[in-house]
Amino acid sequence: MFFDGYGYHGTSFEQTYRCYPASFIEKPQIESGDKIIMPPSALDRLASLHIDYPMLFELRNDAAERISHCGVLEFIAEEGMIYMPYWMMENLLLQEGDIVRVKNVTLPKGTYVKLQPHTKDFLDISNPKAILETTLRNYSCLTTGDSIMVAYNNKKYYIDIVETKPSNAISIIETDCEVDFAPPLDYKEPERTTPSIPQKKATAQVEEVPEETEPKFNPFTGVARRLDGKPLKQQPFPVSSQGSKDKQAAVPSGRGQPSLESSSQNSARQSQGKLVFGSNVNRAPKETQKEVAKETKPEQSQKNEEPKFQPFTGRKYSLKG
Numbered sequence: 580m581f582f583d584g585y586g587y588h589g590t591s592f593e594q595t596y597r598c599y600p601a602s603f604i605e606k607p608q609i610e611s612g613d614k615i616i617m618p619p620s621a622l623d624r625l626a627s628l629h630i631d632y633p634m635l636f637e638l639r640n641d642a643a644e645r646i647s648h649c650g651v652l653e654f655i656a657e658e659g660m661i662y663m664p665y666w667m668m669e670n671l672l673l674q675e676g677d678i679v680r681v682k683n684v685t686l687p688k689g690t691y692v693k694l695q696p697h698t699k700d701f702l703d704i705s706n707p708k709a710i711l712e713t714t715l716r717n718y719s720c721l722t723t724g725d726s727i728m729v730a731y732n733n734k735k736y737y738i739d740i741v742e743t744k745p746s747n748a749i750s751i752i753e754t755d756c757e758v759d760f761a762p763p764l765d766y767k768e769p770e771r772t773t774p775s776i777p778q779k780k781a782t783a784q785v786e787e788v789p790e791e792t793e794p795k796f797n798p799f800t801g802v803a804r805r806l807d808g809k810p811l812k813q814q815p816f817p818v819s820s821q822g823s824k825d826k827q828a829a830v831p832s833g834r835g836q837p838s839l840e841s842s843s844q845n846s847a848r849q850s851q852g853k854l855v856f857g858s859n860v861n862r863a864p865k866e867t868q869k870e871v872a873k874e875t876k877p878e879q880s881q882k883n884e885e886p887k888f889q890p891f892t893g894r895k896y897s898l899k900g
Contacts, residue, residue, distance in 0.1 A: 591683060592628060593680065593683075594681055595679065597676050598660075599663075599675055609662070610730070611717050613727070614650045614651055615636070615661050615663040615664075616653050617653075618660065630683055635650055635720055636650070636682060637682045638667070638679055641680065642677075643671065645670065649667065650718075650719030661679070666726065688751075689743055689749030691756065691757045692744075693742040693761060694758065697737045698765050710729065719751065720748060720749060720751060721748070722743070722747065723743050724739075724747075725739075727740065
């Protein structure tokens with residue numbers, strides 16, 4: 580069954596046309612949507628068919644094997660020609676005058692769509708959600724893989740349709756659709772700098788080195804002197820860093836009593852777990868006095884060699900002059 584010789588047949592609408600952009604006709608408003616302009620013969624054929632409204636069509640470029648979907652705005656084009664938005668021709672890889680196949684379809688209402696802007700500039704708009712809602716009012720359907728154009732403030736923003744549910748092509752007329760955004764194509768995550776663990780270990784080792792090399796403090800290591808210039812009766816032993824407590828306890832105290840050094844030697848001998856007969860513990864006090872006298876002789880000779888301290892030997896002056 581044919582209709583006016585244009586090749587319409589069957590119970591569905593399917594026809595081939597030559598496509599041209601909207602700049603060929605005085606209808607610039609179609610650039611901000613997804614609707615095309617068809618010839619009047621297409622309206623006559625569609626009216627005689629039992630199709631679902633609103634009218635939705637499938638656009639197919641057989642040469643590039645690309646498919647998209649659209650609506651219709653008016654039926655005022657010349658016979659054998661259709662006019663469509665230029666961004667739609669780019670999605671279908673069509674040039675001016677190329678042949679495209681148009682077929683009426685019925686699409687399910689969309690419940691979910693995921694969008695991805697090409698540039699970060701779209702996110703810099705004061706209210707991108709409101710701009711997107713206003714723009715999508717001019718659209719009747721969305722197809723996965725297409726790139727729609729959003730015009731705002733004399734600038735064009737392109738947005739990819741990443742995913743649609745419940746099918747690859749959905750109708751967005753009078754439906755509540757959930758919209759999700761993917762990061763823009765030119766978006767780069769900031770690099771995170773984290774300090775490495777070996778550096779911490781190295782700094783800890785550097786901090787530990789000066790603690791080991793610090794000199795230890797040895798108190799009371801100077802020489803004692805009397806203010807009246809008289810020599811000291813007992814010369815104090817120098818205090819060292821190791822065993823200071825033992826040497827301080829070894830200073831002789833009392834008259835002719837044996838020093839603690841000899842007692843420490845005896846205790847060292849007896850601490851070996853053996854019995855020693857005739858130890859130095861019961862030695863006569865005379866022998867110990869002789870040993871102390873021998874040790875103090877070189878110390879007294881050292882005292883005599885040192886110059887005596889003479890206080891208040893300077894010159895005196897009167898404040899009156």
